[in-house]
Amino acid sequence: MSADTHHKTTKGLSGEVLEHTGVKVDKCYQCGKCTAGCPMASEMDLAPSYLLRMLQTGDAKLEEQVLRSFTIWVCLTCEMCYSRCPMSIDIPKMMDFLREKSMKEKKASKKAKEIIAFHKSFLSSIEKTGRLYELGLTLEYKARTMSIMQDVGVAPAMLSRGKLHILPELIKGRSAVSSIFDKTINKNKK
Amino acid sequence: MSRIGVFVCHCGENISATVNCQKVAETASGYEGVVHSVDYKYMCSDPGQTLIKQAIKDKNLTGVVVAACSPRMHEPTFRKACNEGGLNPFMCEMANLREHCSWVHDKGDLTTEKAIDVVRTQVEKVKRNQPLTDIKVPVTKTALVIGGGIAGIQTSLDIANCGHKVILIEKDPSIGGHMSQLSETFPTLDCSQCILTPRMVEVAQHPNITLYTYAELESLDGFIGNFTAKIRKKAKSIDEKLCTGCGLCTTKCPTKKIPSEFNEGLGFRPAVYVPFPQAVPNIPVIDRINCTYYIKGKCKVCEKVCPTKAIVFDQEDEIIEVAVGAIVVATGFGIKQPDFFPEYGYGKYPDVITGMQFERLASASGPTFGEIKRPSDGQVPKKIVFIACAGSRDEAKGIPYCSKICCMYTAKHAMLYQHKVHGGESTVFYMDIRAAGKNYEEFVRRAIEEDTVKYVRGRVSRVYEKNGKLIVKGVDTLLGAMPVEIEADMVVLATAGVANPGAEELAQKLHISYDGYKFFAESHPKLKPIETNTGGIMVAGACQSIRDIPESVSMASGAAVKVACLFSQNELTREPLIAVVNRCAAPLYSTCVGCFLCQSACPYQAIEREEIKDRSGKLIKSIAKVNPGLCQGCGTCVAFCRSRSIDIQGYTHDQVYNEVMALLNEY
Amino acid sequence: MVLGIYPGCSLKGSSREYTESVLAVAKAFDIEIKEILDWNCCGATAAHNLSKELALALPARILALAENQGLDEIVVPCAACYSRLSGTQHELNQHPELKSKVVEAIGMEYKGTVGILNIVQMIDKYITPNIESKIVKPFDHKLACYYGCLLVRPKEVLKFDREEDPQSMDTLMSKLGAKPIDWAFKTECCGAGLTMSRTKTVARLSGEIVKDAADRGAEAIIVACPMCHSNLDMRRKEINEYNDQKINIPVLYTTQAIGLAIGLDRESLGLQRHFVKVEI
Structure with a gap:
């Protein structure tokens, strides 16, 4: 036996998933329990178990489809799949990695525009003030998605119940927080 | 004076491809005491063996070293050849040139040198070998079968039908196991009880089978052919000799709502109960945990209604001791x-x-x-x-x-x-x-x-x-x-x-191995699927891994054959590689000082106390003595003995010491 | 008795009644609550979607701040924050190379030793032992205890209650005199972070939760997470549209239920801030 059959390295996207998250997609034997319990399965373009199967093939076209899928964005990371997986495959952890990669490679599904806009608005709020500024988040999200009319009824109701601050809370360590952003998510941008 | 013959095998090319066999033989011929040294392509072949036999006769050899493969396979072959050549078989030693040299090293002078060293150790060892004779032990031709499911039933019937006695123990009140609970069986859809119950009755009526239900193995001592098993007969609170199985007690018992084990909790049974109508034996037991009398001290309705006065509230567990030659473990899943x-x-x-x-x-x-x-x-x-x-x-x-x-x-x-x-x-x-x-x-x-x-x-x-x-x-x-x-x-x-709860505990009592899931381990996954690593103990059915009925039955019949094979011999031959306490002339009698550390160290209870007395019967000295029937030759006592009075035959201090010295080139 | 607290952003804004009730109950049991100074957002549902390193660094700074402040144990009432903080501590303890990267990013020393309690654990540890004598008005209602996802999953990290059919909140509510119901949506997700970006999804997921609770006769839903609360409470209009049925059972935080049972003033518990009127 030659040495390389003993030390197989998984190539392609599943190899990257393994390297960055420790999640081994080859463990999946396609029972579908993840999909059966997934609250979002009905809204996904690829069922979680189906997505795992695509990664198992190592086929570049299918891998591309995974990175461009809506599934990875609509996943709620609710961990239901992981808690029930008979093979303890940490699908949510894998999803986090796939989202990050999809974003980096500018392959994010167009259908996920609003979801991503929300995440971005959320983070930009933290980046600026250190904490979430809910009104700011709402306004920025609306600007990003051009959904001016959404939830217009909720804001006054929140205000009247003291649930919405007009001004953001600024923490002292704002520069420390923005430096965290620079050293992590923004490190390749600048 | 030793006259040693050295026979170096090429093992086709297995050894000769990396070891210069000729040089090994030549070098060995120069050692003191070596009078004959040759190499040959296949020493285990018929002509190879003839070479050895002939040399023993021609050169009047007192010892033989075969430098070939691991002793696991061919030591018996060469010992037999030596015996046929007129030499005590234990005057033959093997030097492992294949697994220890040629397979693990590349071709080269160093490999050959190592081969020479290995041969030398065995030459020095065999010079100090003593002729030994095999130990014969008798065989108790009674089998113990643990577990009365379909596997235990089948193996018991097969062994009994071979004419041997069987003791079948079952932990529940009835035999039948899981199969008695099944409705119909795949792939034929025949009714499980219809095919099982006749066998259960056959067990109960077979003259060669003694059935103990509500009984478990308490402990096991001994070895293949000669086990002593202690069996705990749990108190049924019923005198089995008096009980006629009329069932009156079970119908009158006021405690009726106990979930039935037989019905998997889907029905109820009383506190005094027979698990199911076709139970064998048809004798109830009192479930003391749920019986009102045992809980509150009064009730005794069953005693009042029993027409034969068979209820015995103060019955105690009984431990019986039986001698058996083989054991089949069929405890199911x-x-x-x-x-x-x-x-x-x-x-x-x-x-x-x-x-x-x-x-x-x-x-x-x-x-x-x-x-x-x-x-x-x-x-x-x-x-x-x-x-x-x-x-x-x-x-x-x-x-x-x-x-x-x-x-x-x-x-x-x-x-x-x-x-x-x-x-x-x-x-x-x-x-x-x-x-x-x-x-x-x-x-x-x-x-x-x-x-x-x-x-x-x-x-x-x-x-x-x-x-x-x-x-x-x-x-x-x-x-x-x-x-x-x-x-x-x-x-x-x-x-x-x-695996059954308690499987681990049972395995430890029996000294058999089990896997990570607590299923009992077979000796070899392909060629010895029924034997365990402990001689004389077989496994059958789902206690080894999950099995269906046809497989369990086949395995059970297989186990029966293994038992019958063992019982076809009147005595078993064991290698004499056991411990001995040295003896010498009076007034010392032995270097053993009688500290008996060895006795506490021995895992097989093989060390006994020997009293040396003078003619008038006065005690001179107590020394250790090894029971050759029980000793397994593990050597623990040797390591414990502070006066170096114990040796393992075939691996004495002297032999091993000189092997080591040979490696250190002290000769 | 001093206990650190990481309130998190929602508890300062849209879920301020949760903070109010936590503080009110803590006060009633003589627990001194110290807020982690200058804390930042944990990254919540957003950060981990876009950057693993960011998602670890934000909670790491919070934990480092707590360490600096000499807090040995903190309570994190928000289940989402609790999950992020516990997950980060677990991940960094397991992967030293990640830890050094993160320490570099936050520019602070980080040991990873702070004890992190979720609200139920905090209550079990410091409140339950003394609760019996304080109950003035047994909370005698049929309740649906809703755990959501982040309080119990994944068990490898949180090591809290069991993942299927958890019981800790039910046990707690029983002690208040309530009758927790057996229902089917204890740990189904409410839609969490999609509340703005996919409101319809949230209406569906939360709608099913509210409907099952109502169908089985619950008088209130008890939660331990501000995200669950806002989805089940503030999104009730959308939920009722989804179900085509007007369901008005209120959603209460565990601490609000305790507060009511020990006779605290309704206002101090922030009950007036709910969208669905609390009439129990």
Whole structure:
């Protein structure tokens, strides 16, 4: 036996998933329990178990489809799949990695525009003030998605119940927080 | 003066490709005491053996070193050849040039040098060998069978029919095991009890079989052919000799609502009970944990009604000791129990049941007399879901293996349901169908094609109850993982088969090995699937791994043959490689000082006390003595002996010391 | 008795009644609550979607601040924050190379030793032992205890209650005199972070939760997470549209239920801030 059959390295996207998250997609034997319990399965373009199967093939076209899928964005990371997986495959952890990669490679599904806009608005709020500024988040999200009319009824109701601050809370360590952003998510941008 | 012959084998090219065999032989010929040294292509072949035999005669050899392979395979071959050449077989030693040199090193001078060293150690050893004779031990021709399920029943009957005595012990009040609980059996759908109960009766009536029910192994001593087993006969609180099995006590017992083990909790039994009507023996036992008399000190209704005065409240457990020559372990398997499937609501929703519970519902002897009725309200379920692999192939729950029988019994369950409930709808959620067996695949196809059982490939994620229905959420992975939701009336879980609780403890009593799942380990996965690593102890049936009935029965018959083979001999031959305490002339008698450290160290209780007395009977000295029948030659006593008075024959201090010195080139 | 607290952003804004009730109950049991100074957002549902390193660094700074402040144990009432903080501590303890990267990013020393309690654990540890004598008005209602996802999953990290059919909140509510119901949506996700970006999804998911609770006769839903609360409470209009049914059972935080049972003033518990009127 030659040495390389003993030390197989998984190539392609599943190899990257393994390297960055420790999640081994080859463990999946396609029972579908993840999909059966997934609250979002009905809204996904690829069922979680189906997505795992695509990664198992190592086929570049299918891998591309995974990175461009809506599934990875609509996943709620609710961990239901992981808690029930008979093979303890940490699908949510894998999803986090796939989202990050999809974003980096500018392959994010167009259908996920609003979801991503929300995440971005959320983070930009933290980046600026250190904490979430809910009104700011709402306004920025609306600007990003051009959904001016959404939830217009909720804001006054929140205000009247003291649930919405007009001004953001600024923490002292704002520069420390923005430096965290620079050293992590923004490190390749600048 | 030693006259040693050295025979260097090429093993085809296995050794000669890296070791210069000729040089090894030449070098050995120069050692003191070596009078003959040759190399040959295949020493184990007939001409090779003849070389050895001839040299013994011609050169009048006193010892032989065969430099070849590991002794595991061919030591018996060469010892036999030496014996035929007129030399005591224990004057033959093997130098392992294949596994220890040629297979693990590259070709080169160093490899040959190592080979020479290895040969030299054996030359120095064999010079100090003593002729030994095999030990003969008698065989007790009685077998102990532990477990009275179908495997234990079959093996007992087969051994008994060979003319040997059998002691069968069963921990429950009746023999029959899981098979007695089954409704019908795959792939023929014949009634389980109809084929089993005649065998149970045969066991009870067989003149060669002694049956102890409600009994467990307490301890085991001894070795192959000569075991001593202590059996605990748990108190039945019934005098078995007086009891006629009339059953009056069981019908009059006021404590009636104890969940029946036989019916898997789907029915009740009284505190004094026979597990099922066809039980063998048909003698009840009192369940002391639930009996009012044992709890509160009064009641005794059974005693009052018993016409033969057979109730004995103060009966105690009895320990009996039996001598047996062989043991067959046939303790069967267990079933994974509640709280293991919280996502399926098992233990919470009464209509989520196990496969074994379904067997009881489908059985004519069951709580519903064979009608499929759900436990909660006795309604006939119009929609039923079977979930395969409920626990099996579930690494996260600690059972990565396939339980093997579930695919088949689930197909059978669905089929029985369709036969019994006309217009009913059954769905089986499965992942793979494993139907490898005679007529098995055909059976599953029949369920699908003729009995219209719907098979959906996918694992159910969750079962919950709403408005009296069980909502089953699964997917069809063959339709791109399309969600499937069924409102079922009953859900049956094909629960995993697991090792019996207590398997580990039993294995330790028997000194046999078990695997990570606590199933008993066979000696070799292919060629010795029935033997354990402990001589004289066999395994049969599902205690070794999950098995169906035909496999358990075949294995049980196989175990019976192994026992019969053993019992076909009047005595067994054992290698004499055992410990001996040295003896010498008076006034010392032995260097043993009688500290008996060895006695406490010996794992086999093989060290005895010998008293040396003078003619008038006065005690001069107490020294250790090894019982050759019990000694396994492990050497623990040798290591413990502070006065170096014990040696293992064939591996004496002197022999081993000189082997080491030879390696250090002290000669 | 001093206990650190990481309130998190929602508890300062849209879920301020949760903070109010936590503080009110803590005060009633003589627990001194110290807020982690200058804390930042944990990254919540957003950060981990876009950057693993960011998602670890934000909670790491919070934990480092707590360490600096000498807090040995903190309570994190928000289940989402609790999950992020516990997950980060677990991940960094397991992967030293990640830890050094993160320490570099936050520019602070980080040991990873702070004890992290979720609200139920905090109550079990410091409140339950003394609760019996304080109950003035048994909370005698049929309740649906809703755990959501982040309080119990994944068990490898949180090591809290069991993942299927958890019981800790039910046990707690029983001690208040309530009758927790057996229902089917204890740990199903409410839609969490999709509340703005996919309101319809949230209406569906939360709608099913509220409907099952109502169908089984619950008088209130008890939660331990501000995200669950806002989805089940503030999104009730959308939920009722989804179900095509007007369901008005209120959603209460565990601490609000305790507060009511021990007779605290309704206002101090922030009950008036709910969208669905609390009339129990």
